[in-house]
Amino acid sequence: MYNGGKIIIGLIIFIALVTFPFYTNMGKTSEQPAALTSSPDDPHIGGLKIGQMRSEHMKILDQWRDEVVRGGERFITFDGDQYEKSLQIGCLGCHAKQEFCDKCHSYAGVKPYCWDCHFAEGEGQL
């Protein structure tokens, strides 16, 4: 091969780049967030089944946001009880942010900007 040195260096760099996922994860076992505990077919506040919430919750939150802020429709009734359409008061009222939200988000590399304004009790206090 001619100019072999340069070509091989180039190839090594190239292969190093494209195989990045393999060697960074070498020997690691990836740990995914815990599976759902409740039945995915059970209904959840907001009109979706629990099984759908993982992929669709952001849509519901977005919809709620408009309804509350722009429409002044703050409450939703589910299973006879009234809930507030609120990330901070509603969702985090039942689910713990760090356990419930952050695990999946950081696993999937999702950084929602909700937390720039909304926060869980006690979180980030200086």
Add this chain to the structure above:
Amino acid sequence: MAIKPKPNELLSAINYAPPQKQWMDNPVEFKKGYYCYGAKPKNLEYIGFPNGREWNSADQDWKLVDNWKEIFLEGMENLLKKFRSFRLFMDICVRCGACADKCHFFIGTGDPKNMPVLRAELLRSIYRRYFTVAGKLGKIAGARDLTEDVFKEIWYYYYQCTECRRCSVFCPYGIDQAEITMMGRELINLLGCCTDWISGPLANCYRTGNHLGLQPHTIKSNFDYMLDDLEEHTGVRVEPTFNRKGAEILFVTPSADFFAEPGVFTCMGYLLLFHYLGLDYTWSTYASEGGNFGFFTSNEMMKRLNSKIYAESKRLGVKWILGGECGHMWRVLHQYMDTMNGPADHLEAPVSPFTGTKFENAKSTKMVHISEFTADLIKHGKLKLDKSRNDNLNVTFHDSCNTSRGMGIFEEPRYIINSVCNHFHEMPDSTTRENTFCCGSGSGLNAGEIEELRMLGGLPRANAVKYVKEKHGVNMLSCICAIDRAVLPPLIDYWMPDVGVCGVSELLGNALIMPGEKERENNLRGEPLPGMEEKGEEE
């Protein structure tokens, strides 16, 4: 409605628009005036090229040898192994079309197979068919069988490329059709299908050292004749030497400069300059050709012709070599000579004897371009010049393809022109420097039988000249290329008469105030200098 004609009732004969097909389905149609005559066997034989025979490119039967296909494909495989450029350029073209409208032949003829990308595809389709896996799928993979028609198509279009490299400038991967054309022509030569216009000069040059086959005594007496003219115009007798051992410098220029007009006037410019300087130099009758038709033929032939320059410099014991104004000669000298025939250890790194300037950029090849040499002299104030002698000229400068895109000599000649002329006008931006348009006749295409093709190929260049002629009254097109000097005059004569063509050194020769000169009344062409017109008439 009686007089309303039916469609195409008038002149229906000339409406031969075929239904739109893929390019592979449109067989080549040889147009008169667009292709050269075939090589004569005796010329091929002289230079040891295979498969020479009596044949006519206009005939249906080219009398190819029986195993021509094997020869072609074997040759191709061989070239793929020898040239990374070839293999790469066969593989990586994405057909983005950036080069398509950059070729002067495409612009001039409108023939889509003259788009550089498609000219390359003619050969790529063969490459795919025989050298890639996907190519076995055939047409859908852009591959096709090598047939006699396909070979003729390659031949037809590979002699409609002047290897000017303009496409290469715009290609995102630097794919250079000139390189591919060179490969194509190597293959063509394996089958003895060189053109007459190339093979004749090749044989001549190989034997006598120059294209026209001028023998040493003819060169000498030709010079004498030129020196008489010079003496008549300037009152100075110049005494060049030939094949003189012990000279400091060997001067090599295209032979056209000493036997063709207007090249001779450029040559007079060199002679005056060297005489003015008292340069210790010599001409050579053995290496009397800078131009290298091998460049249009095969790398081996290029080497064989080129070898004479170093050989002669060694024999004569010169220190370094100076080269005249020529386009593809300089492409060869700049990019090939040292590799092919070097190292030139018998020479010294060039130093100007008058300014002491070391030509660092030529320290290995040891060959300096006359424009570099002259610009350096002018910059150091070594030349007494009278610019006004060129006042009757509105000059523009045509960058020659090879020195532009295979070397990059732009400022040197412009500096000289601006030092010897008062009226200099550039052609439009995108037609000069690295974007320059070819004269349309380079790389062995200045054959008389393709005058029509050359006129069309040169149309983009002519248009730009026309533009400055109309805008600035330009009446002189200067250049640093012998092919330009040979082919631009007819081109310009056809499209817009009354613009002359000259070498930069001719302008220099006019302006140079020679020691001991008589009152100069004429320029080097024997035409009256500005302010001397009446005197000329009185005589």
Add this chain to the structure above:
Amino acid sequence: MGMIFSLIAVIVLVAVAFVGTQLHLSGLFGVAIPYLAFLVFIAGFVRKVIKWGQSPVPFHIPTTCGQQKSLPWIKQSKLDNPSTTLQVIGRMALEVLLFRSLFRNIKTHRTDGGPVYGSNKWLWLGGLAFHVTFFVVFIRHLRFFTEPVPAWVNMLDAVDGFVQVGVPHMLITGVVLLAAATYLLLRRIFNSQVQYISLAADYFPLFLIIGIALTGILMRYFIKVDIVKVKELTMGLATFKATVPDGIGSIFFIHLFLISVLFAYFPFSKLMHLAGVFMSPTRNLANNSRAVRHINPWNPKVHLHTYEEYEDEFREVMKSEGIPVEKE
């Protein structure tokens, strides 16, 4: 013809993946094919580059696009006509990162004051947008192949989505990629010159990439899939502990299959320009061939017409004209 063929080919590929998942062949489409495609990609890529490397660069043939380095007082165009390795690196960087040559593209415009050459940068813009966004999209996908996701990948995602439009926030690169690929495709179809030179091999990768971008965008915004399960699968691939979690939608497998096809197709196609651009001898050489001798490894031995032969033939006439000769 090439266009229709390529379009059908991509549609068939989509159908194959869809049918495959319906037949519960997710192990094949989620694990076996991606691994195989990647392997073919790497091996084919290396093989091709080595093949190129096996051919030498016999001559020093840079295309010079600016003033050469000559006399010290003449300003050299260092990036368009480099004379040192560093300058070559500069030229290559401009070429690879900013598509310098395409940026030169020109076209004539007719004005009332006469015709003028103007720049024609659409191809440059479209090409650059396409490649840059494709690269960013490629890098962004590292979030599926790393755990924890490196901060710079998250940052890239944030930069990409910083207009904060839509939920989940729209990523600019995805949209631009699709738009640019569509532009390149339309250009191929409607520009008569480009249409004439286009082969199936030109349409196919475009359709494939448009298909990949479309399925990706569909998956992100419209036909959602469980991203945690997707990552389980991709991390399984990256750690060689392949698993195929249940319940990932077909759209994901179509996306993955098209990518696999692209990877496998890559080394055998014009897409190899990715590597080729670095190896182009008209770009990656310094224009210093008169200062430094370039070596041709196969410099042929050729038959020469020597001076001696020449003098033997012309000695008499040379002597008669007073031209010095070696042998009297």
Add this chain to the structure above:
Amino acid sequence: MKISVLLSEKKREIAKTWFDLIVETYPQDTANFLKTQKNRFGNPVGHTISEGIEVVLEELSGEMDFARISKYLDNIIRIRAIQDFTPSQAVGFIFLLKKVIREELFNEIHANHLFDELLVIESKIDQLANISFDMYIACREKIYKLKANELRNRTSRILKMSNMFKEAEVEEKDTAGF
């Protein structure tokens, strides 16, 4: 209503149809290219044609300034003379204008009884054709002269040296002025 008025009113349509017809005399691949790019440096052929026919139409409906027409016609013929057309094909594009005018203006001519004027226009077109033939021949002669000159120029010094050249030079100066 005069036919010249009609001509200038519908100049754009007529020019376009005529241009398309002329372009169709080229092979289709070439024709597509010529149609799409109308500019001087990039596509000198298409540009020259479209520029030339505009002038011809202008003059046809106006003063009929032959000097001006000749200049622009010459530009077109100069190109067609070297494009491997037969003489009739190279010049025949002029007659296409008749067809265009008859087709484009037929209804108006019919309605306004302008057939006699049409005849006048058509004979003007015939005149243009005549001029064009002269131009074509001049161009071809030029080409042959160039071929001869070139051969001579390439060896001019040698020929001069052997004094074979003096008379030929005089002859050249007489005819080179076209």
Add this chain to the structure above:
Amino acid sequence: MKIDRRKFLKMAGFTGIGLGLSAADIFVKDTAEASSGHSAVSTAAVRHAMVIDVRKFKTPEDYQKITEACHSIHNVPTLIPEKGNIRHEIKWIWNVPYGQAFPDQVNHYHPEAFKQKQFPLLCNHCDHPPCVRVCPTKATFKRPDGIVQQDMHRCIGCRFCMAACPFGARSFNFVDPRPFIPARNSEYPTRTMGVVEKCTFCSERLERGLQPACVEASNGAMAFGNLNDPESEVRKILKTSFSLQRKPELGTMPSVFYVIGGEEYAG
């Protein structure tokens, strides 16, 4: 790294376009209103309004407790103007002397003590709010009940509304407010750097059937209710006491009324 998209959009020339459009918008609407007369009053069923009886504000604590009630509930940061850039201050309710609150009503012969009197100011929730007209993203809008509401999610921080508001009721978050919030109320969100904020008439409290926080904390010095209901408390007060609106000549028709009294200063 936090991406300040608002800043970007501003730079990206949104500003220019928005400014042009909005300016034209104001001009057109103002002209229309001028011709139809400024006296047009909202005819909606509900128009929330507030009456502030300044007479009942006596000690500094009276002022302080309403501000505090508001700011602590809404996570308004305490950026002390002396310590930083004065423009960095975020204020939903604040106090100014009479002359600043009613610059067009100042009379040279007012009692000096009255001139020194502090007036609590807040967003006027105008019936014709100029801030709504200029907002390029419709982040600020007017609710059917008259509250001028701002959707923080949409705010791009262009600050046109601040320029448009004649009452200086809007504040811009030049810095991340979170470190400057003394005690966060986890039932209400904070804001990010780069958005504008202001009083909301406690819309979130109204929806829960509560009075605005300041009203609740004012010990009856402030009243809140439906201006379009003749029986409402605010209407009753306005019927029996002399009241002022700020800058009425601008025609924005504020929904905050001030019962200024003044006789107690007579003397």
